[in-house]
Amino acid sequence: MLEREPGGIIAIHDDPPVLHDGLPRRYLAIIAEAAERLLAADDPAAMVDELFATICDELKLDVFFNYRLDGDRLVLEAHGGVSPHHAAGAAVVELGQPICGVAARDRCKLHVTAIQSSPDPALDFAKDVGLDAFACTPLIYGGRLLGTLAFARRWAGRFKTDELSLIHIVCSYVAIAKHRLRVEADMRNALERQERLLHELNHRVRNALQLAISIVGMEFGVPDVDTPLAAKRRAVARLEAMATAHRPLYATDRLGQVDVEALVRGVAEQTVGHDVAVLVDGIHSLSVERGVALALAIHAVLLGNGDLEMIRVGLRTMDGVTRLAVGFSAPSLAGDDRSEMEVPRSIGLLLRQLHAAIDRDRSGVTIHFINET
Structure with a gap:
């Protein structure tokens, strides 16, 4: 002392x-x-x-x-x-x-x-x-x-x-x-956060399963000259695209959000079978529901297009509105901007439901989401 x-x-x-x-x-x-x-x-x-x-x-x-x-x-x-x-x-x-x-x-x-x-x-x-x-x-x-x-x-x-x-x-x-x-x-805080995360993931997965049911149902409900086996293969490929859309969900701290770059890379590589060049302007994320729609749309656009050169992710202003846009550059996708983009019925219905659209012009194809920036 x-x-x-x-x-x-x-x-x-x-x-x-x-x-x-x-x-x-x-x-x-x-x-x-x-x-x-x-x-x-x-x-x-x-x-x-x-x-x-x-x-x-x-x-x-x-x-x-x-x-x-x-x-x-x-x-x-x-x-x-x-x-x-x-x-x-x-x-x-x-x-x-x-x-x-x-x-x-x-x-x-x-x-x-x-x-x-x-x-x-x-x-x-x-x-x-x-x-x-x-x-x-x-x-x-x-x-x-x-x-x-x-x-x-x-x-x-x-x-x-x-x-x-x-x-x-x-x-x-x-x-x-x-x-x-x-x-x-x-x-307690960690457990509460984990509980919220599990609840959110459960909600997202439940939504994804409902989407899967709708996609498969539409696949078999449309008159088609393909064999049932071909229809099954298309359904499986689309389910794999949906699964790819969910993987980034587990690698982020933002509940219910997926990183657009990771999603685009994953779905593109899974569809065309090799690494794809992806150019990202800024950091963007989407709700997982819209991420699933984007994954399915990417899959539909790239299916059978092995000449893909580049995917660009950024913001696009259309009619005075800024929207998240994903553009694809490939010789097989480029065309007259007045021509209409052919989209499978199932994907078209899903895109309209989620307020998404696909445009094609001389530079290629662009997917944009009206309410996501």
Whole structure:
């Protein structure tokens, strides 16, 4: 223990507090009760309120301040024994600001004595609150600073050594409990996010299955000179395109969104059987439902076009509206801009349902989505 001057701030540098035979038996009972309460706590602020109620009579405490580290400052999380006016004045403490900010910055336990008679201006706030003895402990777990916890008296100018030991021991338990609550909160958040993700994926997959049923149904419902085997093969190829559209969904943090570049590359390579040059202007994403429509449209456009040269993904302004557009350059796709693009009935119906269209001009074929930018 290093005392800088008679009265004033005393900085205590020692090892983590441990139980020892010199503590009064009643202190050991208080420590056991405090540990039991802290292990069962589920709210950080209420936890410290209960701890204060447990030890305040024995130690004749009047005030406590519990701060949580928030970036490079301390935020008051719980308090007791002070007026709303004083609590508001101590709501935020910068690191290095007396008294708790110094304890947090230096990661050092502080015992401040004889506050009312001290001329130190750093103690003006404590003096205004009417405090005379102040014990502040940084809450540290695994080398990580979590905040500070301080207890104070108005009636006596200092704490005894055994009283400080009791305070430091219960504060070490508070640090453990706060770490546990933080870990549990992180786990709950992760589980909730995973649950939302699984729910979203379930919803998207259910939609995809409904689309698959519609596509296959239309494939077999249209009079066709092809054999049933050929129709089955076309249905399988389109289902594979839909599956390719869903793969980027699992590689993004945006629920229900797929990366357009990954989708275009995947479907194009799956359809033509080799790597395809894809030029992307900016970063674009689509809802997975529209991604499926785009995958099916790409599949329909590229089917049998092995001379594909380039796919361009970007924004296109048409009739004053900016739309996401996917263009295909291939000799077999280029044609008169007045000619009509032949699209299989099943794909045409799906594109109209999702407000998508296919255009062809002298440069090739372009798919654009009216309501996606």
